Amino acid sequence: MVIMAPVNSMKSCMAVIESGAGEIYTGADEGLFGTYSFTGRGKFTGNSTRILPEFTELERIVEYAHTKGVKVNFLANIQYLQDISDKHILERHFLDYCGNAIRAGVDSIVLGDLGLLRLVREKYDVELHSSIFFRTINREQIAFFKEYDIKRICLSYHVTLQEIEKMCMSNIMDIEVVGYQGCSMFNGTCSFLHDYGEDKFDPGLFCKGIYQVNSDEPSNIFDVEARCGLCSLRRCKSAGVKAIKIVGREMDYRKMQGIVSLFSKIINNDDISINEILPSWWKYTLCSKNSCKYIGNKYEEFMIGGDYH
Secondary structure, rough: OEEEEEEOOOHHHHHHHHOOOEEEEOOOOOOOOOOOOOOOOOOEOOOOOEEEEEEHHHHHEEEEEEEEOOEEEEEEOOOOOOOOOOOOHHHHHHHHHHHHHHHHOOEEEEEEHHHHHHHHHHHHHOOOEHHHHHOOOHHHHHHHHOOOOOEEEEEOOOOHHHHHHHHHHHHOEEEEEEOOOOOOOOOOOOOOOOOOOOOOOOOOOOOOEOOOOOOOEEOOOOOOOOEEEEHHHHHHHHHHOOEEEEOOOOOOOOHHHHHHHHHHHHHHHHOOOHHHHHHHHHHHHOHHOOOOOOOOOHHHHOOOOOOOO
């Protein structure tokens, strides 16, 4: 089982590979949009952090990754192309975007829309992966995508460990799961757009906010995301999960480097106690709140938990 880490520059690429990433994923700035992109996100975050490299830098990223034996997954997971008068022009630009990535040497294209998946499959001979935007939660969906010659599928993080194990046992295709962070909503259903390079107005993440409804205690009623999958890593590995995805293309590369290093230690050293190597801030922000992906209340014996205030 490999760690698949996000990169947004050559510097971040070198950092995460050095820390133990076996695969990386990134998109590219196609030069067509001002702030939007074919990855379904903006090109910059609210603090002006660049999310996407230029294609010339992508070529260097791919070359470096391949010298280290690391695969590069290319993001083209926009969920739709707007049905407007120049739709066919957008489709042509999208195919050019994928073609430029293939010529740069990427190992796979990650897609998030059925129509665009068919376009790419008909145009190019390249390995295709299914994005988390398809909201895959069962074996029937996996079998459906097998008919489209998809080689790997990313499961929704609203599934349980038992469901992950069953889907891996089906042996239909390679399985990928998210190991760290992600959307508060059911991926692919949220219509709140953010991180599009806003420089004068930062709306924050409304889904992470605390709300009081009627006389109930204030709570994060919109946030159903469990942020951390560390306690599930070893069982995912035993089940046959192919890749663990770390979310955070907008994250500072030094913080991402530390996260990848932590995941790598746990995956590659079965004798290490997870509790002993976790930093205190991790325990305080995640473990104390039982913010654990895939485990749920049925697996409380695997949780670290505790009060770290």
